[in-house]
Amino acid sequence: DVLADTGRAVVQLLEWRHRDLADAFAGMAPAPGGAFRLGEWEETAWGPVLTTASAWAGVAVAGEPRQVGWSMLLDGVVEELVLREE
Numbered sequence: 001d002v003l004a005d006t007g008r009a010v011v012q013l014l015e016w017r018h019r020d021l022a023d024a025f026a027g028m029a030p031a032p033g034g035a036f037r038l039g040e041w042e043e044t045a046w047g048p049v050l051t052t053a054s055a056w057a058g059v060a061v062a063g064e065p066r067q068v069g070w071s072m073l074l075d076g077v078v079e080e081l082v083l084r085e086e
Contacts, residue, residue, distance in 0.1 A: 010059075039052070
């Protein structure tokens with residue numbers, strides 16, 4: 001709903017140590033209280049960013065989402081790219 005309202009999103013590269021968080025967001029693992037309770041987050045103009053992630057991109061939606069097989073495909077344009085120490 002927020003993505004539809006704002007037209008912005010965060011794409012993050014996660015590491016092996018984040019596998020439980022990734023499973024929770026994918027709906028494959030329990031997340032009592034919601035998946036956002038499983039990490040520490042900082043707010044950005046594109047949405048919340050996991051503070052322990054080594055890289056993230058702020059993207060703007062480009063076009064309408066479309067169904068591709070079992071998934072929704074969403075095109076985006078990278079507006080900001082952050083690479084941390086790792």
